[in-house]
Amino acid sequence: MELFHLVLRNLLARPVRSFLTLLGVVIATTSMVLFLSFGEGLRRSLAQELSRVGPAIQIVPEGMEGLGFSGYPEITPEEYRRAVAAGKDLGVKRITPTLFLVRGGFDPQTSFFFQGLPEGVAPDLLYPGIKPQAGRLLPSEEGAIVGAKVAKRSQLALGNPLRLSPRVELRVEGILEESGGLADNLIFVPLKPLQEVLGTENYTALLVALNPGQKAEEVARALEARLPGLKAQTTGDVMRFAERALRISDLVRFGISLVALVVGGLLVANTVMMSVYERTREFGVMRALGAKRGFIFRLVVLEALLLASFGGLLGLALGSAVSQAINLYTLGQVGLALSAVTFRLSLFALLVALGLGLSAGLLPAYHASRIPVVEALGRV
Amino acid sequence: MMGAVRAENLGKRYRQGEKEVVALEGFTFAFPQGSTAVVGPSGSGKTTLLNLLAGFDLPTEGGVYLGEVALHRLSEDERAEVRLRHMGFVFQQWNLIPTLTAWENVAFPLFLAGLPPRARKERALDLLEKVGVLERAHHLPSRLSGGEQQRVALARALALDPPILFADEPTGNLDAESREQVASLLFHAGQERILVLVTHDLELAARAERILYLKGGRLVRQEVPGPSR
Ligand SMILES: Nc1ncnc2c1ncn2[C@@H]1O[C@H](COP(=O)(O)OP(=O)(O)O)[C@@H](O)[C@H]1O
Numbered sequence: 001m002e003l004f005h006l007v008l009r010n011l012l013a014r015p016v017r018s019f020l021t022l023l024g025v026v027i028a029t030t031s032m033v034l035f036l037s038f039g040e041g042l043r044r045s046l047a048q049e050l051s052r053v054g055p056a057i058q059i060v061p062e063g064m065e066g067l068g069f070s071g072y073p074e075i076t077p078e079e080y081r082r083a084v085a086a087g088k089d090l091g092v093k094r095i096t097p098t099l100f101l102v103r104g105g106f107d108p109q110t111s112f113f114f115q116g117l118p119e120g121v122a123p124d125l126l127y128p129g130i131k132p133q134a135g136r137l138l139p140s141e142e143g144a145i146v147g148a149k150v151a152k153r154s155q156l157a158l159g160n161p162l163r164l165s166p167r168v169e170l171r172v173e174g175i176l177e178e179s180g181g182l183a184d185n186l187i188f189v190p191l192k193p194l195q196e197v198l199g200t201e202n203y204t205a206l207l208v209a210l211n212p213g214q215k216a217e218e219v220a221r222a223l224e225a226r227l228p229g230l231k232a233q234t235t236g237d238v239m240r241f242a243e244r245a246l247r248i249s250d251l252v253r254f255g256i257s258l259v260a261l262v263v264g265g266l267l268v269a270n271t272v273m274m275s276v277y278e279r280t281r282e283f284g285v286m287r288a289l290g291a292k293r294g295f296i297f298r299l300v301v302l303e304a305l306l307l308a309s310f311g312g313l314l315g316l317a318l319g320s321a322v323s324q325a326i327n328l329y330t331l332g333q334v335g336l337a338l339s340a341v342t343f344r345l346s347l348f349a350l351l352v353a354l355g356l357g358l359s360a361g362l363l364p365a366y367h368a369s370r371i372p373v374v375e376a377l378g379r380v
Numbered sequence: 381m382m383g384a385v386r387a388e389n390l391g392k393r394y395r396q397g398e399k400e401v402v403a404l405e406g407f408t409f410a411f412p413q414g415s416t417a418v419v420g421p422s423g424s425g426k427t428t429l430l431n432l433l434a435g436f437d438l439p440t441e442g443g444v445y446l447g448e449v450a451l452h453r454l455s456e457d458e459r460a461e462v463r464l465r466h467m468g469f470v471f472q473q474w475n476l477i478p479t480l481t482a483w484e485n486v487a488f489p490l491f492l493a494g495l496p497p498r499a500r501k502e503r504a505l506d507l508l509e510k511v512g513v514l515e516r517a518h519h520l521p522s523r524l525s526g527g528e529q530q531r532v533a534l535a536r537a538l539a540l541d542p543p544i545l546f547a548d549e550p551t552g553n554l555d556a557e558s559r560e561q562v563a564s565l566l567f568h569a570g571q572e573r574i575l576v577l578v579t580h581d582l583e584l585a586a587r588a589e590r591i592l593y594l595k596g597g598r599l600v601r602q603e604v605p606g607p608s609r
Pocket residue numbers: 394395396401402403420421422423424425426427428429
């Protein structure tokens with residue numbers, strides 16, 4: 001019979017009420033864990049993708065930082081030439097112009113992501129290690145190399161036509177092996193037909209490969225200095241940018257889950273308050289027997305903490321399970337694990353649950369420890 | 381030890397809106413070793429007196445002394461500590477902790493005093509045996525009869541072997557047989573302690589070594605009953 005034991009006894013003496021309160025905390029924690037797990041999942045897959053993407057530096061138009069997949073190509077051939085010249089001076093290995101085109105709607109299920117490559121450049125230059133499972137790796141002037149997931153999803157086979165516009169049609173010449181990276185979802189085509197479809201000679205981005213020993217940050221700053229209007233971002237820059245965006249979306253998602261958390265907290269507060277009210281005489285007896293006010297205070301706070309931390313643990317477990325289920329689904333659909341319950345997220349969730357319990361318990365506990373002994377004893 | 385429990389010019393007034401209720405006034409008495417019953421009609425100030433003697437409440441006049449210690453000058457928590465170490469209590473019914481079994485109720489003061497778990501249980505079962513409810517040790521209070529509950533309460537009051545024992549209508553709601561059991565156990569425990577028994581049951585009071593009569597908050601008479609025990 002320790003303090004913990006006393007608290008547990010009291011909770012078990014009213015099993016239905018305790019269970020319902022616990023359920024409230026579990027639901028609140030689960031929803032918070034899930035909401036926040038999406039941000040963690042995005043962070044994780046972003047880091048993985050970026051580490052798989054070959055080029056150390058991407059040159060994009062100013063204001064297009066981040067992953068400018070869908071932007072209209074704005075880098076002119078003139079800018080490209082200047083970038084190549086600058087690159088030569090700085091001793092970079094290679095500068096590859098590229099262009100992205102999305103066909104289809106917002107639904108990743110039905111959209112096609114095309115990446116344009118200059119003549120003679122195979123996709124393994126940008127995504128090292130990828131191999132064809134059928135056909136070839138280097139597309140001809142009217143050919144396309146299709147990522148494994150796109151091929152599977154749209155049931156593309158060698159020789160199938162891919163229509164980019166009424167006038168431009170390409171043929172599948174190669175299908176890639178699944179790599180687990182971004183390339184699985186892309187279709188690699190020559191730059192020319194893409195530019196033709198968009199009626200431009202511009203590029204979306206210039207991908208800079210470095211020689212061993214070169215520092216990405218330094219080269220990027222030097223390139224920027226020589227290329228007004230363009231931004232040279234390193235993988236680190238992209239991560240930092242994405243991190244900022246993710247932070248904001250974390251806050252938004254935490255804000256949404258705050259509603260559930262507040263409801264959970266109020267449930268705990270209500271339960272503890274009722275239990276304090278019902279036990280006024282009991283507390284009076286304890287005080288009469290020699291319990292100090294701090295003892296009563298701890299007894300009540302611990303009750304709230306116990307409900308909240310146990311509910312928090314269960315919620316975390318449930319949230320992790322649901323997160324796994326979501327990942328199973330999204331991995332099959334878009335090839336990304338959307339949700340991740342990381343260690344720091346788990347820690348955060350437990351701390352929030354504990355904080356919840358503490359704040360829900362403090363007021364009832366203070367109240368309980370302040371009732372005058374005679375008054376408490378007088379109440380039956 | 382602490383010697384006697386002394387009340388000096390003890391008084392308690394309650395303010396109820398405009399008017400003042402004098403619950404106790406000018407009460408002076410030194411409770412010696414042995415049993416002292418405090419009797420009087422309902423509303424005569426018995427419970428008020430006990431509340432002040434036990435330090436549950438503070439007097440508006442006078443003071444309570446345990447030997448050299450002025451109880452009414454101590455803080456709330458200091459008074460709790462004094463109660464834990466030096467006083468035992470048996471109230472009217474409903475004074476057991478409902479979520480704890482009989483033996484755990486008895487062990488509660490031992491827990492507060494910081495005894496190790498094993499010692500607590502041993503002592504609790506020992507005490508339950510002494511008051512004759514050992515076979516109910518693992519029952520919750522709600523499963524015990526009124527008489528059994530009061531015997532458990534008495535065992536709990538004796539847990540830390542306190543020199544002072546307070547009882548407020550301990551036999552209030554009991555049938556004749558239970559009343560007899562609880563009363564004899566109580567007076568037995570009171571022999572080598574300072575027992576203050578508050579009751580309006582004159583038959584019970586007659587078994588004490590001294591009787592104090594309260595009326596309208598004042599001590600009106602003391603007597604030592606004849607040898608009719
Ligand atoms: N908290 C209180 N507020 C106002 N009056 C009280 C309070 N407690 C007791 N009294 C009054 O004090 C008097 C003595 O009460 P009490 O000590 O309970 O008497 P007894 O125990 O002898 O029946 C009564 O008139 C009662 O109404």
